[in-house]
Amino acid sequence: MTTATTPEPAPHDRAGIDRTGIDKTGIDQATALDAADPLAGLGELFTLPADVIYLDGNSLGALPGAVPDRIAATVTGEWGDGLIRSWNDADWINAPRRVGAKIAPLVGAAPDNVIAADSTTVNLFKVLSAALARRPQRRKIITETRNFPTDNYIAEGVIRQTGCGHQLVHAGSVEAIRDLLDDDVAVLMLTHVNYRDGSVHDMAGLTRAAHDAGALVIWDLAHSAGVMPLNLAGCDVDFAIGCGYKFLNGGPGAPAFLYVAPRHLGGDGQPLTGWFGHADPFGFEPHYRPAADISQYLCGTPPVLGLVALEAALDLWDGIDIGQVHTKAQQLTGYFIDLVEARCGGHDLALISPRDAACRGAQVAFTHPTGGHAIIAALIADGVIGDFRAPDVLRFGFAPLYTRFVDVWHAVDRLADILDQRRWDRPEFHTRRKVT
Amino acid sequence: MTTATTPEPAPHDRAGIDRTGIDKTGIDQATALDAADPLAGLGELFTLPADVIYLDGNSLGALPGAVPDRIAATVTGEWGDGLIRSWNDADWINAPRRVGAKIAPLVGAAPDNVIAADSTTVNLFKVLSAALARRPQRRKIITETRNFPTDNYIAEGVIRQTGCGHQLVHAGSVEAIRDLLDDDVAVLMLTHVNYRDGSVHDMAGLTRAAHDAGALVIWDLAHSAGVMPLNLAGCDVDFAIGCGYKFLNGGPGAPAFLYVAPRHLGGDGQPLTGWFGHADPFGFEPHYRPAADISQYLCGTPPVLGLVALEAALDLWDGIDIGQVHTKAQQLTGYFIDLVEARCGGHDLALISPRDAACRGAQVAFTHPTGGHAIIAALIADGVIGDFRAPDVLRFGFAPLYTRFVDVWHAVDRLADILDQRRWDRPEFHTRRKVT
Numbered sequence: 001m002t003t004a005t006t007p008e009p010a011p012h013d014r015a016g017i018d019r020t021g022i023d024k025t026g027i028d029q030a031t032a033l034d035a036a037d038p039l040a041g042l043g044e045l046f047t048l049p050a051d052v053i054y055l056d057g058n059s060l061g062a063l064p065g066a067v068p069d070r071i072a073a074t075v076t077g078e079w080g081d082g083l084i085r086s087w088n089d090a091d092w093i094n095a096p097r098r099v100g101a102k103i104a105p106l107v108g109a110a111p112d113n114v115i116a117a118d119s120t121t122v123n124l125f126k127v128l129s130a131a132l133a134r135r136p137q138r139r140k141i142i143t144e145t146r147n148f149p150t151d152n153y154i155a156e157g158v159i160r161q162t163g164c165g166h167q168l169v170h171a172g173s174v175e176a177i178r179d180l181l182d183d184d185v186a187v188l189m190l191t192h193v194n195y196r197d198g199s200v201h202d203m204a205g206l207t208r209a210a211h212d213a214g215a216l217v218i219w220d221l222a223h224s225a226g227v228m229p230l231n232l233a234g235c236d237v238d239f240a241i242g243c244g245y246k247f248l249n250g251g252p253g254a255p256a257f258l259y260v261a262p263r264h265l266g267g268d269g270q271p272l273t274g275w276f277g278h279a280d281p282f283g284f285e286p287h288y289r290p291a292a293d294i295s296q297y298l299c300g301t302p303p304v305l306g307l308v309a310l311e312a313a314l315d316l317w318d319g320i321d322i323g324q325v326h327t328k329a330q331q332l333t334g335y336f337i338d339l340v341e342a343r344c345g346g347h348d349l350a351l352i353s354p355r356d357a358a359c360r361g362a363q364v365a366f367t368h369p370t371g372g373h374a375i376i377a378a379l380i381a382d383g384v385i386g387d388f389r390a391p392d393v394l395r396f397g398f399a400p401l402y403t404r405f406v407d408v409w410h411a412v413d414r415l416a417d418i419l420d421q422r423r424w425d426r427p428e429f430h431t432r433r434k435v436t
Numbered sequence: 437m438t439t440a441t442t443p444e445p446a447p448h449d450r451a452g453i454d455r456t457g458i459d460k461t462g463i464d465q466a467t468a469l470d471a472a473d474p475l476a477g478l479g480e481l482f483t484l485p486a487d488v489i490y491l492d493g494n495s496l497g498a499l500p501g502a503v504p505d506r507i508a509a510t511v512t513g514e515w516g517d518g519l520i521r522s523w524n525d526a527d528w529i530n531a532p533r534r535v536g537a538k539i540a541p542l543v544g545a546a547p548d549n550v551i552a553a554d555s556t557t558v559n560l561f562k563v564l565s566a567a568l569a570r571r572p573q574r575r576k577i578i579t580e581t582r583n584f585p586t587d588n589y590i591a592e593g594v595i596r597q598t599g600c601g602h603q604l605v606h607a608g609s610v611e612a613i614r615d616l617l618d619d620d621v622a623v624l625m626l627t628h629v630n631y632r633d634g635s636v637h638d639m640a641g642l643t644r645a646a647h648d649a650g651a652l653v654i655w656d657l658a659h660s661a662g663v664m665p666l667n668l669a670g671c672d673v674d675f676a677i678g679c680g681y682k683f684l685n686g687g688p689g690a691p692a693f694l695y696v697a698p699r700h701l702g703g704d705g706q707p708l709t710g711w712f713g714h715a716d717p718f719g720f721e722p723h724y725r726p727a728a729d730i731s732q733y734l735c736g737t738p739p740v741l742g743l744v745a746l747e748a749a750l751d752l753w754d755g756i757d758i759g760q761v762h763t764k765a766q767q768l769t770g771y772f773i774d775l776v777e778a779r780c781g782g783h784d785l786a787l788i789s790p791r792d793a794a795c796r797g798a799q800v801a802f803t804h805p806t807g808g809h810a811i812i813a814a815l816i817a818d819g820v821i822g823d824f825r826a827p828d829v830l831r832f833g834f835a836p837l838y839t840r841f842v843d844v845w846h847a848v849d850r851l852a853d854i855l856d857q858r859r860w861d862r863p864e865f866h867t868r869r870k871v872t
Contacts, residue, residue, distance in 0.1 A: 047516045056520045063516035071511055071741070072504060079687055080483045080499035084492045084821060092688055119736025121710035122558060129597060145722065150711035150736065153724035157709030161565060161597055170722070245737070251515055252528055252740035273593030274557035275586035284826050286581065286606070288589035300555025300586065301681070304688035305507070305741045385520060390720050 033335065033405035039328055045316050046402040053384045053407045058223055058363045058397030061249030070312040074305065095307040096298055102314040103248070103257050106322060107221060107240065108231035113259055115294045116307060120222055120243045120256040124154045126270035126297055127239035127258055131187045131216045132162065133268065138186035138215070142177060145170040148195045151220055155189065177206065181213035188215050193223035193361035196393055197352045200359055204235045211236065222246060227362040227400070228326040232259050239264065247362065247399055250310030258297055266292045274299035325400045330357035332398035332408060333364045339412040340366065347419040352393070363397040375418060377429035382414045469771070469841035475764055479838040481752050489843045491822045494659055494799045494833025497685030506748040510741065531743040532734055538750040539684070539693050542758060543657060543676065544667035549695055551730045552743060556658055556679045556692040560590045562706035562733055563675035563694055567623045567652045568598065569704065574622035578613060581606040584631045587656055591625065613642065617649035624651050629659035629797035632829055633788045636795055640671045647672065658682060663798040663836070664762040668695050675700070683798065683835055686746030694733055702728045710735035761836045766793035768834035768844060769800050775848040776802065783855040788829070799833040811854060813865035818850045
């Protein structure tokens with residue numbers, strides 16, 4: 001695995017596809033792109049159903065082939081036979097640190113600054129609380145209106161609980177964020193790759209701007225870890241959180257991760273002061289005494305089954321060049337945009353993702369004025385899995401480890417047919433499911 | 437499964453064993469007790485290694501035989517083939533409520549007042565915060581010095597985070613608890629069955645006393661759920677939390693659960709205000725709006741693999757009489773105490789668990805002035821798994837679903853030999869492991 005570096009702006013044609021020569025009619029171009037893909041062989045490391053084109057790895061990553069055996073060994077061997085002894089013998093006790101260390105190179109961090117724990121949302125509560133405590137005289141938290149809702153909800157929860165009169169300020173644009181950074185800002189809290197449209201923030205620049213104003217930064221990496229090189233250490237980021245079940249393929253509800261800069265470790269930290277974050281968890285001391293290292297950001301007993309699945313999923317990254325992953329993400333998304341625009345014109349789809357490959361992650365979103373949910377439902381019925389995000393967004397994720405260019409071609413082929421035949425406008429596709 | 441009822445004080449001889457006639461020498465009495473045990477057949481529902489006598493189900497429950505296939509089906513079928521669709525098709529989305537409803541009868545609650553989520557420690561943070569918000573004019577939280585440390589640590593974390601000058605008062609006895617209940621007490625926070633010595637609190641009486649003083653109560657059921665009838669609703673308890681991986685056999689780091697009385701649902705509640713606790717999680721509204729039901733106590737994306745294992749483990753309770761489970765727990769623990777005292781005298785073991793079966797859960801603890809850790813280590817080397825709790829406690833758990841009376845007999849037989857031969861006093865048994 002290569003060490004992460006700051007992503008550089010890439011030219012529009014970095015994908016290497018001749019965009020003036022997009023082939024609207026045939027699959028040959030896609031086949032040729034797959035043949036030239038240095039990551040093509042990695043798809044074999046995943047188990048995907050034969051009748052599905054999966055464009056939702058940004059929501060739940062596919063199953064790595066190594067996971068079932070690893071989970072079975074943990075359940076029957078480590079739990080069933082090893083029982084309580086496996087906390088030592090199978091080293092369950094170090095799983096949060098071990099898994100964190102395996103995530104670290106993907107986010108550009110030292111191994112002992114990342115730990116796997118709890119959910120992304122709970123981890124945001126921890127790091128936001130810790131960050132505010134480090135800027136006690138400041139009263140503003142800057143976020144984006146379009147940040148993933150749970151991030152803003154958690155900020156509201158922290159604010160209400162601390163009762164210190166903090167204000168959550170929703171910025172409507174990058175320019176607004178920069179304008180808002182004044183000497184009353186405690187924390188700038190942003191998601192690196194936006195969950196709706198896949199647009200990417202300038203982590204280095206915005207972190208610097210926040211620091212220049214004396215504020216701390218928290219980056220949510222839910223949609224960027226596993227998609228592109230990241231450089232938390234190099235960007236001097238204070239705190240980061242991220243998700244285990246998207247592009248890291250850790251399974252449904254996998255443990256999340258968090259990053260804390262070395263300068264913020266030690267001393268009082270986060271408020272979820274459970275025994276696993278204690279300096280001596282099994283010393284059963286009467287009072288909390290925080291661990292001096294990243295373990296302080298643990299709380300209760302770690303979820304072993306989830307950690308084991310996530311660890312098996314992370315092991316497949318060994319030897320993968322994250323720079324190549326990023327390039328393929330840009331190619332896949334660019335090819336998808338070009339094909340959709342070439343073949344699905346006149347159907348009211350509007351691209352809301354950046355056209356510049358350097359400005360987007362591994363997902364592409366279109367809006368549709370009335371049919372967003374139904375078009376996605378029709379696609380799913382046709383075996384093409386994307387997802388819908390209220391109120392009007394069709395979202396497609398392209399996981400470079402297992403998505404092929406021919407998948408993109410077939411997906412657009414079916415989308416074009418659904419639109420051309422107006423097959424989406426049937427009653428069964430307008431019925432909302434609980435989650436889409 | 438019977439509906440839970442408040443445990444009644446039981447006579448010392450409720451276990452039905454003639455304690456004056458304990459058979460020190462032979463296994464026949466144990467064999468006869470197993471033959472008369474109405475729960476004896478349940479052991480077949482668990483997978484236990486043949487060479488182990490497992491007396492640590494209070495720390496990590498044994499593997500239910502149904503779990504491996506259920507987990508495998510979730511991993512390969514629901515995740516691998518179903519992918520994101522399984523949130524609907526496999527009803528992952530309702531797993532926290534569904535699992536909570538299966539725990540509910542074991543704790544004497546309505547199905548929609550219990551939910552499975554996060555860790556016990558995180559759940560305590562939620563309910564303690566919610567309870568304090570409901571008593572804003574009061575400044576004291578009463579706990580016990582001997583409460584499980586993470587509970588007291590979390591109270592310290594909540595107090596620091598809220599910054600309202602709350603005071604955590606450590607009571608040294610039940611009498612002290614009652615004396616401390618004045619009109620400045622916001623919350624009485626206790627563990628029902630003590631983690632060290634297995635002693636049981638009077639849930640009904642202490643809840644009433646707290647309410648008489650205008651305080652709310654939180655009960656930690658980590659060591660009581662699955663061991664004895666509980667009656668949270670009947671005792672008018674405000675909040676409760678509990679553990680999935682002990683007597684509920686949900687696996688290492690299984691999701692925990694929490695209970696909220698109907699009168700405390702709705703309105704503002706807990707501070708971990710993540711999207712799964714929102715009234716419309718997939719509505720992507722800009723501001724947090726709490727769910728009106730128990731879902732409000734969810735936070736981030738639920739840990740599906742852990743929930744599936746826990747659910748499979750809970751399904752085996754169907755048809756089990758929790759009253760019989762309690763009786764067997766009293767018998768097993770009583771038999772163990774009697775055998776140890778009959779066969780291990782003169783070796784400085786001192787019982788710290790209650791002699792009265794009505795006053796203890798399903799575990800028994802002895803102290804030893806110098807050899808606590810080493811004796812447990814020697815027992816484990818002999819295939820008898822108990823655990824050590826610093827500084828000097830030997831702790832043994834007796835899970836009524838799978839522990840047999842002959843297991844108790846063999847365990848004490850080996851303990852007696854280790855003590856008689858002083859086999860524990862070897863260098864290898866004095867080396868501390870990370871977790872014991």
